[in-house]
Amino acid sequence: MTWNYFYECQSDWKEDTLIKRISALEDAGTVEEIFDMVSSGWDENTNDLLVRKCISLGAEFTIGDILEFDGLLSEETLNLMIDNAIEHGSEISASDILEFDGIVDEAEMDKLVGYAIDKKASFTADDIVGLDGSVSCEVLDKAAEESWQNFSEDDLLLLRDVIDEDVLERIEDRKWPSDEKQSDNRQKNKGTGLPGLAAGIGFVLNGREHDGxxxxxxxxxxxxxYRGQEGTVIDINGDLIMVSLSDGNHVDSYYAEQLERAF
Structure with a gap:
C-alpha cells in the first residue's frame, strides 16, 4: 500500500484495519505527514507502530523533529528516532540536548552529548551546569573539556562545582598557558613542603621583596x-606569583588575575 493512499483514507478505517494497513505500507511519508498522523488521536501503540514502520521504510528524522513527538510515543520509540537521527547525521546543538532532559534516560542523554561532541558542538558553562544530574559525570567532564568556548572567570566558578577538579585544572591551563618560566618553577618547587613553611613565617625567597x-x-x-584553594605568596618573579598552598605539599605559580585576596 502506498503512503499517499494511506494518508488520504486512514480516517475512514477502524483501528484493526488501520493497524493492518500500517503493516502493509510500502513507502513512508514526510516527517510532517507522519506527525500529522500520530497527533490525530491514535493511541500510543498505534503511533509507535507507524513511526517504527516508517523508519524501516527509510524515513529520516532530525534531532529537532523528535522533540515534536514527545508525549505521543513510547520512550523506546523516541530512542529509536534518536538512533535514526544520529545515523543520518542530523545537526545538533547543546540547547537541543537540554530539551531532552526528562524525556529520555541518562544513557540516551549521554549518547546525545557524545554525538554533539563528535559533531563539534560547543557547550557553554550554563549548558554544562544545566546538564549536571542528567548525564554521567564522565560525559559531563568531556563536554566541558572538549568545548571550544573561551570560559570567563565567572564561567570557571560555575564549573568548579560540577566537573572534576583535574578537568577544571586542564581548562584553566588552556586559558592561561604556562610559559617556560612558569613550567620551570612548577617542576622545581612542587611537593617540596619547605616553601609552605617558609611562607608561613614571612620568608622571602631569593633574598628580595617584590618590586611592586x-x-x-x-x-x-x-x-x-575557580578552585577555592588558599595559600600564601612566597615569591614574585615578574608576572608570576608563586603560592604555597595551604596543604603544605604543593607550590604553584599563577598570574595575578588567577588570584584574589583571602581574608
Missing part, C-alpha cells in the same frame, strides 16, 4: 580563583 609591579606581596594570604 602587582598588588600582591610576599606573605599575602590568597585564594586561587
Amino acid at each position: 609591579s602587582t598588588s600582591f606581596r610576599v606573605g599575602d594570604h590568597v585564594r586561587v580563583k
Whole structure:
C-alpha cells in the first residue's frame, strides 16, 4: 500500500484495519505527514507502530523533529528516532540536548552529548551546569573539556562545582598557558613542603621583596580563583606569583588575575 493512499483514507478505517494497513505500507511519508498522523488521536501503540514502520521504510528524522513527538510515543520509540537521527547525521546543538532532559534516560542523554561532541558542538558553562544530574559525570567532564568556548572567570566558578577538579585544572591551563618560566618553577618547587613553611613565617625567597609591579606581596594570604584553594605568596618573579598552598605539599605559580585576596 502506498503512503499517499494511506494518508488520504486512514480516517475512514477502524483501528484493526488501520493497524493492518500500517503493516502493509510500502513507502513512508514526510516527517510532517507522519506527525500529522500520530497527533490525530491514535493511541500510543498505534503511533509507535507507524513511526517504527516508517523508519524501516527509510524515513529520516532530525534531532529537532523528535522533540515534536514527545508525549505521543513510547520512550523506546523516541530512542529509536534518536538512533535514526544520529545515523543520518542530523545537526545538533547543546540547547537541543537540554530539551531532552526528562524525556529520555541518562544513557540516551549521554549518547546525545557524545554525538554533539563528535559533531563539534560547543557547550557553554550554563549548558554544562544545566546538564549536571542528567548525564554521567564522565560525559559531563568531556563536554566541558572538549568545548571550544573561551570560559570567563565567572564561567570557571560555575564549573568548579560540577566537573572534576583535574578537568577544571586542564581548562584553566588552556586559558592561561604556562610559559617556560612558569613550567620551570612548577617542576622545581612542587611537593617540596619547605616553601609552605617558609611562607608561613614571612620568608622571602631569593633574598628580595617584590618590586611592586602587582598588588600582591610576599606573605599575602590568597585564594586561587575557580578552585577555592588558599595559600600564601612566597615569591614574585615578574608576572608570576608563586603560592604555597595551604596543604603544605604543593607550590604553584599563577598570574595575578588567577588570584584574589583571602581574608
